[in-house]
Amino acid sequence: QVQLVESGGGLVQPGGSLKLSCVASGFTLDYYAIGWFRQAPGKEREGVSCIVSSDGTTYYKDSVKGRFTISRDNAKNTVYLQMNSLKPEDTAVYYCARGYWCDSGYVHRADSWGQGTQVTVSS
Numbered sequence: 001q002v003q004l005v006e007s008g009g010g011l012v013q014p015g016g017s018l019k020l021s022c023v024a025s026g027f028t029l030d031y032y033a034i035g036w037f038r039q040a041p042g043k044e045r046e047g048v049s050c051i052v053s054s055d056g057t058t059y060y061k062d063s064v065k066g067r068f069t070i071s072r073d074n075a076k077n078t079v080y081l082q083m084n085s086l087k088p089e090d091t092a093v094y095y096c097a098r099g100y101w102c103d104s105g106y107v108h109r110a111d112s113w114g115q116g117t118q119v120t121v122s123s
Helices: none
Strands: 003-007 010-012 018-025 033-039 046-052 058-060 068-073 078-083 092-099 101-103 106-108 117-121
Touching: 003 092, 018 033, 018 092, 018 117, 033 078, 033 101, 033 106, 046 068, 046 078, 046 101, 046 106, 058 068, 058 101, 078 092, 092 106
Parallel strands: 010 117
Antiparallel strands: 003 018, 018 078, 033 046, 033 092, 046 058, 068 078, 092 117, 101 106
């Protein structure tokens, strides 16, 4: 059974940091791309970052470049999103998803999703 479980969200002040984790089970990361999406209330879902698990190539949405870092530990079947210099506009529910290729922070052909983790950036 394919499953993705996110964790690590929370409340943080502007300028702070959080590290999200996405633990995958039921499949091997090596053969897929994993992406992070976010959705804020009243807004469309947007791709934030994506990683090709086989070679570690990474992709980012322009607004998070230099602040967010995606990484993976294939031995632990886990993908991380380190978020630094957080801004109020980063507030959203963050989801990870399994897909097949990456493009500008977006994972394409996503076929499995986690339940999401809330990130709130506020003073």
